[in-house]
Amino acid sequence: MCSISNHYLIFANGFHEWKHLDEKGKTKEQYLIKVKDQPISTIGGLYNVWTDPETGNEINTVTVVTTQANELMAEIHNTKQRMPIMLNKRIQYRWLDDNPLVDFEFPNYDPELEAEIV
Structure with missing residues (x-):
């Protein structure tokens, strides 16, 4: 049983992701x-x-x-x-006002991202 979801903001200086270098994902970057x-970005989240x-x-x-990946992602x-x-x-305030998720999906909003291997 689930109640109505609520939007919240996640503040971060970045996020990590893995790139699979082989079909089975055994080798990754x-x-x-x-x-x-x-320096700080905001990610859309839901709590319940x-x-x-x-x-x-x-x-x-x-x-x-999450949404469909842009070219870099x-x-x-x-x-x-x-x-x-x-x-x-x-x-951000539009997100907190519970506007439809589709309003925030790629390609409606496509931030300029940069990535570095860690």
């Missing part, structure tokens, strides 16, 4: 991805309280919302073809 010229129908226990849950996240929904300052 780790990348640090950042929004260009932004889930109630276990058998026990009645409530469990707090959170998730990072498709190259790095080459098995899943996705990336977090990145929010700039101009649209």
Whole structure:
């Protein structure tokens, strides 16, 4: 049983992703991805309280919302073809107002990302 999801902001100086270098993913490179010229970036997230129908226990849950990968992320996240929904300052309040997720998906908003192998 699930209640209505709520939007929240995740502040980060970057996020890590793996690029598979072989078909089975046994050989990988780790990348640090950042929004260009932004020391802190914002990622869209959802939080919820889930109630276990058998026990009645409530469990707090959170998730990072993802979208189709842009060109850079498709190259790095080459098995899943996705990336977090990145929010700039101009649209953070729109995210918190629970606007439809499709408004924030790639290509509606495509931040300029940079990546480095770590």
